Amino acid sequence: MAKAVPSKARVVIIGGGVSGCSVAYHLAKLGWTNVVLLERKQLTCGTTWHAAGLIGQLRGSQNMTRLAKYSADLYVKLEAETGIGTGMRQCGSISVALTNERKEELFRQASLARAFNVDVREISPQEIKEMYPHLNVADVVAGVHLPLDGQCDPANIAMALAKGARQNGAQVIEGVKVTSVTHKDGRVTGVTCVQEGETYTIEADHVVNCAGMWARDLAGTSGVTVPLHACEHFYIVTEPIPGLTRLPVLRVPDEATYYKEDAGKMLVGAFELKAKPWGMEGIREDFCFDQLPDDFDHFQPILEDAIKRMPMLETAGIHTFFNGPESFTPDDRYYLGEVPELKNYWVATGYNSIGIVSSGGAGMALAQWMNDGEPPFDLWEVDIRRAQPFQKNRRYLKERVTETLGLLYADHFPYRQMATARGVRRTPLHEHLKARGAVFGEVAGWERANWFAKPGQEREYRYSWQRQNWFENQREEHLAVRNGVGFFDMTSFGKIRVEGRDALSFLQRLCAGEMDVAAGRIVYTQMLNERGGIESDLTVTRLSETAFLLVVPGATLQRDLAWLRKHIADEFVVVTDVTAAESVLCIMGPKARDLMRRVSPNDFSNAAHPFGTARQIEVGMGLARAHRVTYVGELGWELYVSTDQTAHVFEALEEAGADLGLKLCGIHTLDSCRIEKAFRHFGHDITDEDHVLEAGLGFAVKTAKPAFIGREAVLRKQEAGLDRRLVQFRLTDPEPLLFHNEAVVRDGKIVSIVTSGNYGHHLGGAIGLGYVPCRGESEEEVLASTYEIEIAGRRVKAEASLKPMYDPRAERVRA
Template identity: 70%
Template sequence: GLIGQLRPSQNLTRLAKYSRDLYASLEEETGVATGLKLTGSITVALTDHRWEEIRRQATLARIFDVEAEVVTPDEVKALYPHLTTDDVLGGVHLPGDGQCDPANIAMALAKGARMHGAKVLEGVKVTGVDDDGTRVTGVRYEDAGEAGRIAADVVINCGGMWGRDLAASSGVTLPLHACEHFYLITEPIDGLTSLPSLRVPDECAYYKEDAGKMMLGAFEPRAKPWGMGGIPEDFEFDSLPEDFEHFEPILADAMHRMPMFETAGVHTFFNGPESFTPDDRYYLGEAPELRGYWIAAGYNSIGIVSSGGAGMALAQWIDSGEPPFDLWDVDIRRAQPFQKNRRYLKERVSETLGLLYADHYPYRQPETARGVRRSPIHEHLKARGAVFGELSGWERPNWFAQGSQVAEYQYDWAGQNWFDNQRAEHMAVREGVALFDMSSFGKIRVEGRDATTFLQRMCGNDIDVETGRLVYTQMLNERGGIECDLTVTRLSETVYLLVVPAATTRRDLAWLKRHVGEAFVVITDATVAEAVLCLMGPGSRDLLGKVSP
């Protein structure tokens, strides 16, 4: 029930702020109390690196129009008297943050929807989504053992941890996996009054005062994935078996950080599943595989603060065909089909839960479930000191270690260990010649008798050029905004090769296919069919002259 406005990007912050403002108005509109209290929040730093990070976050907050104050340890103590601050370097206070009652928020939203004509069916199991091969046509369900069907040309999968398997039954990619999430609530504590929400990410912990009790929750570095063999048919609103040994290190730190935990009784120790995604960002938008199949799932434990804004954005997106603003951060089209693999998801989400409270260094790379997609020369690059980053599952050489240098990232908020390497590589390209492995870039073939006419309509530049010529261009939407940045090479009279960024290949494929209409063209993803080596720099022509007649 924490309402934290600040998100990693400006537009996700806009959605979180919308949620907060919506919940503030729900009680008056619906008569259902939401429990919203704008108590503010405090994040404290125990290390120099965290202190640097949260001060940067405070700067971002101000840019994003979120009130933020950098506070000293003494000011933290004044705001949170129960906190041990001897080792606190400082904190950031967001006065406009708050907390709410998630169950009542859901009830208020449901009542508001009914007031505007919606029908809410409870105790109903969705058994499948029907389609005609290109778009959805309805939803099948069971109610008290009887089958039913609702005709619909728009369906939104908000199935949470059940959503992945439901989507898969329609051929839709929705990579998420449940993890066990732990929290503890004390017995009532004498004299405990309203306090800001508190985050101590260096100890993986968050705290919330609630009705005179104290809640302690955790995002531990290595989480426990759950439901690898599927979710039991009768599992709903249930808890999982206690694992106090797993939670004990968090509680031990809490007893030092908040001495009241040494003597307070335990009212509730809860372990329940929540869904997490491979990159800690939720999913919104229309699935590229099936028209009319929309997604709002995978909220990574920030569902309450995200859902109000996500609902607003999705409603506008469905109604107008375009999101209200750039939502690529959470666009479902970034999801890759291979990410549905359960082994991959189990490994990755064991890390991503903990990354919520890890140091968010620039260029930080995931450690789990690596090596899924590699170019044909991967091992050659590795032997020459390549240090790889991951993008859309591809292992890509981000920089090369030199001499006895350790070939791995050493993260920092100041200059990182690869800065000099990157400079040398940059200057080699700028002043000499270098070879790039660009096999990960998306490669899309567009062919057929209408290929030229179709691409002339889709692209901003003139692509009707001689065979063998390459054109740099963009694909634009109806507002003139850029949907894709690409190169188009004409291979023959009726065949073109489009090269697009690796991260947006599925999005770009979906954009092309959505606008084919009656054009006689075939669109094929040829990314894995061809490796690509690019020779760049002012010395490239001379080098080619030496090796090619």
């Protein structure tokens, strides 16, 4: 007999895979009552049941590693708590490199693991052979061993989580399909669902979409963006192999394969570079523990490589050839958090085939977030607010996920660009820049010129962990900005108008800087949370008594819009995304004033147009709003031009700048210039977990003004002192490169990681930023230490500074 569907709940969780079961378990553990999980068919019947169950603790960042480690620890404990065997055993894992580039990647990951206190060891081909005697190591260069990695039984883990949720008072009801999430006045009110042909409504304060490959379509019925798409995922399981003993999980990413020994059989799976999307016509209603049709031709190249890698497979019979669907996202990272469109609509979905190792930690983090009203730590990597509305387009998703499945095992080279589903968002100058040699990258769908090729030079990336083929191009662009004048197309900046009777008081409350300034003034500021962490890093330009323009990174636009709208109280304020209305053309360098005088009759002197002000100017035969600010640390202007006049203004600038040596510059150069100046980058150097004072941004905080979000946390930190400081580093050896996540070594001990890095072409070495613990220490004591940066196991001496190494007094900016 079917369980009764309740009429009310505090929270309804949609989907009974490992993700939904984890959210239910953790909410119930936190003491939430009236937790209801609804599963359309049977628990685990979508994707969870056929997952491979690999538990790898090391992820690409500290917090993702924290979540994976939490999952591993939880799965060990669950069996004792619930009585359900999880199959969790820490047999360890080995990843092997077949190329020197892959060795560099694996050894960089090992340095990162040490920074995160993950047990790790670099191993030789001989050591690999001793640990994995069945393996052909003739062409293996090196490997990495993580002894506490493991494997598990995915379905049983979901069942154990569901049982644990029930033990703590949650209801888990199978055979109930949610057809829509109901909402009113911008917040969820519950769900409608069907059980045995009968329609029911459940009133609820919160709804969590854990619907896996159904999540996008379900979200779409409420106007919510959850971009994901299913792909076919293949593996084989052999017949029992005589003498096969317990082995570590093995990954051979250069062949896109993984190997798992289980009960004397071998499972061989793949993340092939070009995947097969699935479910374009929708998922059939009766889908439940279903397999997809075989496609042995697709899998055969993988299997042929596997037999060479492990010759015993040649004589092993195939017991199972499996093909099942899993959901993938456009950037290969899952979705967590509250959606920007509807209050109390939460998601935990899109796990890109790492759902088992992710879901334990993700369920914990989401439950804490729902309980406390803010995430327990920085989760921007997986925050649903990074998704762009256009990305729910089905054609875009179908094309993109052919690539993202394979990215799990592809070389994770720095600056690697997506190859599929490109060209969706283009600036008015796209074709102009393309004709002049631009090589484009993509952020938030925007095509941006990353670097400019010289005549006759190939216009594509040659990826490497060493200097890539555009290094000299970046150097020339960088030095042009430092010594002459450079041009950047920064149209991808997010632009938000905040206007209305209460716009000033609203922004005073949200921003840590002083917003009550004269019209035409530009304020660099942060929006903080109650912990003093940085929710947004932006400039605010006062346009009039009741109107302000907020300029934010393109990647954080949806996040920033959501933060603003979430905090509108009983106020007359209108928040509008005006990103597409204006282009942003940046003229930067010591000769910027000379160029502006050639294209405009306006006065560009310090007296007429001081730093930190904006005004309308004539340029060419058009108009622009000129903002005197910089992200590269030089004299310059950002020209905000209506999109219809953008091409004309560019042509006027280009013609006037020809004999001044005007250089077209890309995003890579913008980044190398900003890191020389120690300007922070949101999402890397500063996050919602990083206190604004410890990030070195206290100068932008005005505690004397009326109360603002985070003010008390700032005052407390001022009184208690800093626990850590953001330090700028320069490698004394000019050859090595920094990207991010390298280990920071202080007096011989790893203390943190590099949060962002690039090459300082003016300073003559790689530059990085990173936090250094400093409880009870003065600035002098912090700088008195000896610093090194560990790169792929090798330690390189570094100079440290708390002030920008380039133009510390900002004299060039104000020239």
